[in-house]
Amino acid sequence: MQWFLERHRFSFVVVVALFTALTGYFCLQLKIDKANRSMQADDAAQDVVEEEFHELFREKDFLFIAVTMDDILGEDGRTFLRDLVDRFSEVKGVNKVVSLVERDFEVSSMDEGLLISNDGETAGLRVLLDESMDDGDALSDLVETVNQIVAEVDTPETRIAVTGLPLQKYSSGVLVRKDQKIFAPLSMLVLGIVLLLITRRFSGMLFPLLVSAITICWTLGIYSMLGHTLNMITSLLPPVIMTLSVATTIHIYLDWLRNDEMKKFKRIHDAVRALYRPCLFASTTTAIGFLSLTLSPTPAVRLFGMFAALGVAISYFLGVFGLSVGLTFLTPPPPEKHALKDTGPFSHMLDFAARIPVKHPILVITLSVILTAIGIYGMRQIETDTDLLSFLGKKSELVQDTMYIEDNLTGTSTIELLISRVDGEPISSFSEIEKIEAFETEVHDLDYVRNTISITDFLAALPFPEGMPRPPLSQVLPMIDLSNYLSSDETKVRLTVQTDSVGTARGKAIVEGIRDAAKSELGEDYEVKETGSYYRIITEATHLVASQLKSFAIAIVLILISIGIVFRSPSYIFLAIIPNVVPLFLTGAIMAFFGIALSTGTAMIASIAIGIAVDDTIHYLSAYRKYRDSTHGDAIQKTTHSTGFALVSTTIALSLGFWVAVFGSFQPTIYFALLSGLTMWFALICDLLILPAFLTFHSKLPWVKTHIGVEQ
Incomplete structure (x- = not known):
């Protein structure tokens, strides 16, 4: 290290500056995923059903617009609606506008509650979009044009509300851009203040912030080079990377500051030699936690895990080599001018924390077991629920418009059903139609279902002569246009189910109710396939949580194995388990107590938190092994006293850095930041109290020798 610093520090600075300039350029080119395509999980089977539905009925996403005005079915109201439909129809990307206009304002029973409210004061427009809306820029242009039209025609006498999944995607992109303008500067400010208070030196603030800024630049630059775009999940990368990148820097800087050696190099x-291994192990476990997210079926989560791990690796490299080079430009402070003293209230607090687990290990262990039991019980009460609208907050205009439409017209979430005979034969008789009608009726009666539409509704509206037998179905079907609800070969029937905008927990209950109704009313002779944007969200939420639990299990196994390999002691694996799982269980209990559901954001906490929480354990155990020639009590005292300040300092910096995201625009982002920071504090307490208690208990076992770190 000395040879490198003395001969190549200027070359290192030049190389870092050039690569930072290159990645900085690509950072400026980083775009937002306006269509949120990366939030859609990989599901080949569901993709096939969606493609089949699209090929049959040529429908994909849509916007729903409600218009309220006095006498909307009067002449002025009809003129207003005709003009509005004409303007929407001309918007690029709009395939068709379904409204009362195309029916010359003749209201049928099917239209009530859908295209016209029951009180006759609100009209509905269903704006069907074409395939080009899969492109983020095209979607953005369409939504902005629709919003512009609404703004131009809106008057004090009218109320126009717009909703739909495409609008939710667009709104998410807008909020991601807004958060990006807040997160990085605020994280930088918070970390700067914390570092200045911890080190009481300008260099103690400057070097960690430089490492953080360069790490973000390199990580996001590479991210942009590879053609990726930011979404509501990966928008967390800047504050997360900025926060995590200071850990290695703080540990090495504080050790350098405490050192009494006056020779610069x-x-x-000495500082790097003492800490490069513990910091490497800690960075590795953190990276493992992030990399476990690559098992997720959701591309956005995989990208977040992959590039967060890359950021951790870059921050370790810069924290060791970059900080070392930076410190060569400083004059080492003499011992009497050190800002950090091993005296005062903080030192007394660490002494007190060190005595408790040594004097009362059984009490501490018993309390940890009780807390674990409480945490496990609490975690079992957590509900899995993803509610896209609640993510935006109740004050969001989109949320208010959605609620207005649901209060006055119909549900805004849609599940599409494809009904067919198992033998592949056409639907050819009224007896089959009656079965489908019975199925539709049972589905319509499910909780949160607002409306259902199928060919049975169109057939029921036909004026069959009373007392006369109905003609064969084959003669009736050509009489009406059923192209939107019956396939051309008459083998597949479409049933549209419109529901309230509820979370995936209630949505899952709706799907289960649909399947039960299919079994009871259609039997085994028919097949029902579910599709639609809302159904996709329901299935993805279920798969996401399952995949994150799998990721967590893999992460904790790999991390514990790594600890065993690093410290060459199987017993250390057991000693590390409790202090690192208790924080997660406590966080889970808090989630259950406050009704915080497992969702897109919160499901990632466990895998990430275990990787971060174990860092303190590694640093504590590494310091503990240094005092192998001391008695156990002295070893705990020295370890807690020597590492405590650095552990508390990094916890303050990391948690406050994460908590910056509570100012974000998405509810899962806020919960993710808040709970992750809280877990770090739980981990610190466990490593300063529970881990020493288990070490004390372990030292008293008959097969463990008196001196620590050596087992028989």
């Missing part, structure tokens, strides 16, 4: 070498 020797002092840096």
